[in-house]
Amino acid sequence: xxxxxxxxxxxxxxxxxxxxxxxxxxxxxxxxxxxxxxxxxxxxxxxxxxxxxxxxxxxxxxxxxxxxxxxxxxxxxxxxxxxxxxxxxxxxxxxxxxxxxxxxxxxxxxxxxxxxxxxxxxxxxxxxxxxxxxxxxxxxxxxxxxxxxxxxxxxxxxxxxxxxxxxxxxxxxxxxxxxxxxxxxxxxxxxxxxxxxxxxxxxxxxxxxxxxxxxxxxxxxxxxxxxxxxxxxxxxxxxxxxxxxxxxxxxxxxxxxxxxxxxxxxxxxxxxxxxxxxxxxxxxxxxxxxxxxxxxxxxxxxxxxxxxxxxxxxxxxxxxxxxxxxxxxxxxxxxxxxxxxxxxxxxxxxxxxxxxxxxxxxxxxxxxxxxxxxxxxxxxxxxxxxxxxxxxxxxxxxxxxxxxxxxxxxxxxxxxxxxxxxxxxxxxxxxxxxxxxxxxxxxxxxxxxxxxxxx
Amino acid sequence: xxxxxxxxxxxxxxxxxxxxxxxxxxxxxxxxxxxxxxxxxxxxxxxxxxxxxxxxxxxxxxxxxxxxxxxxxxxxxxxxxxxxxxxxxxxxxxxxxxxxxxxxxxxxxxxxxxxxxxxxxxxxxxxxxxxxxxxxxxxxxxxxxxxxxxxxxxxxxxxxxxxxxxxxxxxxxxxxxxxxxxxxxxxxxxxxxxxxxxxxxxxxxxxxxxxxxxxxxxxxxxxxxxxxxxxxxxxxxxxxxxxxxxxxxxxxxxxxxxxxxxxxxxxxxxxxxxxxxxxxxxxxxxxxxxxxxxxxxxxxxxxxxxxxxxxxxxxxxxxxxxxxxxxxxxxxxxxxxxxxxxxxxxxxxxxxxxxxxxxxxxxxxxxxxxxxxxxxxxxxxxxxxxxxxxxxxxxxxxxxxxxxxxxxxxxxxxxxxxxxxxxxxxxxxxxxxxxxxxxxxxxxxxxxxxxxxxxxxxxxxxx
Numbered sequence: 001x002x003x004x005x006x007x008x009x010x011x012x013x014x015x016x017x018x019x020x021x022x023x024x025x026x027x028x029x030x031x032x033x034x035x036x037x038x039x040x041x042x043x044x045x046x047x048x049x050x051x052x053x054x055x056x057x058x059x060x061x062x063x064x065x066x067x068x069x070x071x072x073x074x075x076x077x078x079x080x081x082x083x084x085x086x087x088x089x090x091x092x093x094x095x096x097x098x099x100x101x102x103x104x105x106x107x108x109x110x111x112x113x114x115x116x117x118x119x120x121x122x123x124x125x126x127x128x129x130x131x132x133x134x135x136x137x138x139x140x141x142x143x144x145x146x147x148x149x150x151x152x153x154x155x156x157x158x159x160x161x162x163x164x165x166x167x168x169x170x171x172x173x174x175x176x177x178x179x180x181x182x183x184x185x186x187x188x189x190x191x192x193x194x195x196x197x198x199x200x201x202x203x204x205x206x207x208x209x210x211x212x213x214x215x216x217x218x219x220x221x222x223x224x225x226x227x228x229x230x231x232x233x234x235x236x237x238x239x240x241x242x243x244x245x246x247x248x249x250x251x252x253x254x255x256x257x258x259x260x261x262x263x264x265x266x267x268x269x270x271x272x273x274x275x276x277x278x279x280x281x282x283x284x285x286x287x288x289x290x291x292x293x294x295x296x297x298x299x300x301x302x303x304x305x306x307x308x309x310x311x312x313x314x315x316x317x318x319x320x321x322x323x324x325x326x327x328x329x330x331x332x333x334x335x336x337x338x339x340x341x342x343x344x345x346x347x348x349x350x351x352x353x354x355x356x357x358x359x360x361x362x363x364x365x366x367x368x369x370x371x372x373x374x375x376x377x378x379x380x381x382x383x384x385x386x387x388x389x390x391x392x393x394x395x396x397x398x399x400x401x402x403x404x405x406x407x408x409x410x411x412x413x414x415x416x417x418x419x420x421x422x423x424x425x426x427x428x429x430x431x432x433x434x435x436x437x438x439x440x441x442x443x444x445x446x447x448x449x450x451x452x453x454x455x
Numbered sequence: 456x457x458x459x460x461x462x463x464x465x466x467x468x469x470x471x472x473x474x475x476x477x478x479x480x481x482x483x484x485x486x487x488x489x490x491x492x493x494x495x496x497x498x499x500x501x502x503x504x505x506x507x508x509x510x511x512x513x514x515x516x517x518x519x520x521x522x523x524x525x526x527x528x529x530x531x532x533x534x535x536x537x538x539x540x541x542x543x544x545x546x547x548x549x550x551x552x553x554x555x556x557x558x559x560x561x562x563x564x565x566x567x568x569x570x571x572x573x574x575x576x577x578x579x580x581x582x583x584x585x586x587x588x589x590x591x592x593x594x595x596x597x598x599x600x601x602x603x604x605x606x607x608x609x610x611x612x613x614x615x616x617x618x619x620x621x622x623x624x625x626x627x628x629x630x631x632x633x634x635x636x637x638x639x640x641x642x643x644x645x646x647x648x649x650x651x652x653x654x655x656x657x658x659x660x661x662x663x664x665x666x667x668x669x670x671x672x673x674x675x676x677x678x679x680x681x682x683x684x685x686x687x688x689x690x691x692x693x694x695x696x697x698x699x700x701x702x703x704x705x706x707x708x709x710x711x712x713x714x715x716x717x718x719x720x721x722x723x724x725x726x727x728x729x730x731x732x733x734x735x736x737x738x739x740x741x742x743x744x745x746x747x748x749x750x751x752x753x754x755x756x757x758x759x760x761x762x763x764x765x766x767x768x769x770x771x772x773x774x775x776x777x778x779x780x781x782x783x784x785x786x787x788x789x790x791x792x793x794x795x796x797x798x799x800x801x802x803x804x805x806x807x808x809x810x811x812x813x814x815x816x817x818x819x820x821x822x823x824x825x826x827x828x829x830x831x832x833x834x835x836x837x838x839x840x841x842x843x844x845x846x847x848x849x850x851x852x853x854x855x856x857x858x859x860x861x862x863x864x865x866x867x868x869x870x871x872x873x874x875x876x877x878x879x880x881x882x883x884x885x886x887x888x889x890x891x892x893x894x895x896x897x898x899x900x901x902x903x904x905x906x907x908x909x910x911x912x913x914x915x916x917x918x
Contacts, residue, residue: 261912266914269899269901269914281911281912282909282910283910285908295910296909296912297875297901338875339875379907379908380908381839381907415795439720439723441751446711446735446736447714447735448712448714448733448734448750449714449733450716450720450733450753451719451720452717452719452720454719
């Protein structure tokens with residue numbers, strides 16, 4: 001802690017020197033002291049997070065440990081971190097406070113789309129042991145300017161309370177990844193802050209702060225092997241997500257099934273005025289937009305009368321956000337242009353789902369499965385979202401011996417359709433109570449196969 | 456007396472064996488049944504030559520090549536410059552490609568008259584009566600040919616039969632390689648015993664400094680084979696010369712993705728004495744669909760004949776395919792299927808298989824940098840699309856670094872629209888693309904492309 005303060009103080013004096021001597025002459029000591037106090041409070045709110053999480057990939061329950069960072073946001077111990085640090089697979093979360101005391105925490109909720117997760121420190125334990133911590137304040141990320149100095153605080157490679165310094169390299173970076181958060185989709189609904197403050201593995205979930213110790217971002221990812229290309233989720237996004245997670249434990253979004261693309265110089269081809277509309281690059285088959293008759297190549301002009309401007313990639317997340325922010329089941333009037341003519345359709349939104357469904361393992365079968373989600377079914381052209389996807393089989397266990405393998409979609413067990421994960425669990429429970437051979441029906445690449453799982 | 460009889464039996468057994476002294480005389484005549492075939496496969500950018508081996512089957516210069524000798528996906532009008540070489544031949548003679556027979560899988564060729572006098576059909580070495588099946592442990596010998604740079608010099612291979620198995624055709628497996636694939640095998644008296652099949656892979660352990668544990672690798676000898684199709688599977692089918700290059704008519708049921716029923720499943724379903732195959736899908740508008748066949752039905756018998764057991768189980772799928780191929784469109788087939796727990800009879804009238812990709816029209820647009828191919832039934836099936844409205848075209852080839860390639864067009868893409876207008880028929884699409892290609896003032900073309908579950912817009916910059 002002392003070391004960190006020293007680094008910061010010396011950093012400040014260099015900046016002060018560059019700004020001119022006058023400021024230093026007027027009130028050098030109190031300013032520095034106030035800043036140090038502010039920064040100290042911030043440092044006291046940054047925690048190390050140790051997560052033990054379960055993985056089902058090999059057809060059995062395996063536990064992995066990982067380390068990340070987080071920042072305490074409230075007196076009652078809400079901790080904000082990344083979704084890829086702590087998610088629903090976490091079975092044990094331990095927070096190391098600035099005082100080096102360790103305390104347990106629980107997941108309040110997560111949102112992989114923005115790579116954010118909210119934890120709550122075990123309040124009883126805090127009270128019983130008389131633990132003390134401080135909390136940080138959000139700053140306004142919308143007011144950041146490119147070139148503004150920022151600091152990243154976190155636990156890179158387990159080195160607790162490491163502060164690195166840099167500037168805002170870009171305050172509106174578009175970065176979408178279909179499997180960026182432990183295989184889950186991310187980045188469609190927010191842009192990112194880019195910084196050259198050094199961000200290393202373990203920094204994830206730690207705050208990106210301005211000189212006045214306000215949290216303007218949650219550091220999340222960096223290009224490994226590149227020089228200081230780090231990314232953080234802006235506080236404007238984080239603030240909204242935190243409120244939603246506190247309220248509901250999850251973030252609900254609307255979905256219509258279009259993939260937008262920036263027009264970038266295509267305006268002349270589509271005979272459009274500049275800054276008008278957004279190109280529909282693809283429409284997911286079976287989605288509300290597809291059912292309403294929208295097609296790839298259409299230009300989406302407005303949503304419920306709100307004109308769209310999707311000329312550049314970083315303008316796409318707000319457009320996606322506009323759709324996502326509507327209540328599920330809303331009827332949206334989409335005005336679009338196809339060829340020379342304009343038309344309108346009404347699309348009723350569905351609840352946005354991840355491609356990745358809930359996972360489970362059936363230990364006695366040596367079989368790990370993931371519920372087929374609507375999105376997965378559409379991407380893989382399955383007739384519907386019935387069935388569970390095999391994500392792992394344990395060698396030598398009944399599922400493996402029967403011939404099931406990763407990638408099979410189990411559609412029926414004992415001749416009954418597997419409509420939900422709960423249905424599969426019930427069938428497993430019946431087997432566990434009275435083991436006897438069971439007939440499985442599974443599909444892979446449209447081939448139907450039968451398997452017998454034997455005790 | 457008993458002792459003398461026994462002695463005689465021993466003698467005759469020796470007689471059936473292979474005496475090295477007999478072979479050169481037998482060899483000189485029989486090697487004339489073997490030919491090497493060279494042909495060229497033409498694609499948009501290149502031509503490549505393939506060498507295969509075949510057997511002469513009649514006095515008209517008809518030659519059969521094994522199925523694997525020619526890639527089935529290649530359209531027949533891209534197969535060019537067929538040439539037949541006798542063993543030890545330097546020049547060869549032209550030949551005509553007659554097509555592939557669906558039942559046997561053989562490709563038929565006809566050598567030009569100039570070379571026919573040097574060919575001897577393998578039927579010259581078939582005795583009267585039913586074809587002889589080789590016996591276990593019997594000595595057998597066959598022909599193999601060296602490569603072109605060695606003038607296709609013939610050489611003798613010899614082994615003995617280790618196993619005879621139905622795969623589903625009866626196939627003898629010798630202890631070592633016994634003939635080139637597609638070349639004949641004979642017994643000790645020079646009688647025709649069969650034709651070399653595609654080789655089986657053999658697993659070897661590969662040791663290296665990096666991996667001392669030994670990594671299993673499977674190797675396939677493509678020049679020689681230890682397996683041969685027995686004569687009884689060959690001789691009755693020698694007359695199946697295709698009527699046309701496409702091998703039509705092709706009998707079609709439309710049961711897609713047959714999967715063998717494994718033994719555990721059969722036992723569970725109380726069908727332990729049965730073999731079977733699960734139907735994955737029944738194709739739209741197919742004879743199977745019209746007959747009421749359903750996905751997940753388990754086929755157990757055809758025309759009252761229970762499906763035989765095979766080792767391995769997956770051979771049953773080839774068996775069913777062959778039963779269908781042996782019929783003609785218009786023939787009826789009665790399938791006994793298990794649906795859920797009830798056994799049902801399904802009577803189907805076979806149809807003619809819809810146009811295949813290799814038969815589809817195609818056109819290469821060199822300046823745009825891709826080939827357009829007519830969208831056919833099979834494309835619709837593969838893409839879960841309507842099999843009724845076959846619109847748009849498939850892109851089987853994209854030229855590297857061409858405008859289409861730079862725009863992100865990929866082989867196997869399905870183009871549905873050109874410049875915002877639907878490509879309703881292949882002819883219309885070709886017309887539009889030709890117009891685009893010859894328009895030197897044009898700066899771009901926009902394609903609506905379907906790939907997997909996505910449909911995307913691609914801009915092809917032309918200038």
